[in-house]
Amino acid sequence: MKEFDHIVWPTPAETQKYFITVVSMITILTVFLFVVGTIFSQGLFAAKKQLVPVSSNSSTTSSAPIGDLKLDNVQTTATPTVPTE
Numbered sequence: 001m002k003e004f005d006h007i008v009w010p011t012p013a014e015t016q017k018y019f020i021t022v023v024s025m026i027t028i029l030t031v032f033l034f035v036v037g038t039i040f041s042q043g044l045f046a047a048k049k050q051l052v053p054v055s056s057n058s059s060t061t062s063s064a065p066i067g068d069l070k071l072d073n074v075q076t077t078a079t080p081t082v083p084t085e
Helices: 002-006 012-051
Strands: none
Touching: none
């Protein structure tokens, strides 16, 4: 219990100053990261537009984005199952 005698608690003015400092830094960093993320995202979308054209006149290419599957002509059939005993 003697250790509690050595603790120096901040004054109310210091606590308010530290609180304002922490909240200000969180706000500034949040806005900064939002701006940087938005710029980076817009840059990636611009680069994608330059690398992958939106439409093409060629009949052999698909207008679907790269990686999308065309499931228009998929046919499914049911396979009967035999119960096992």
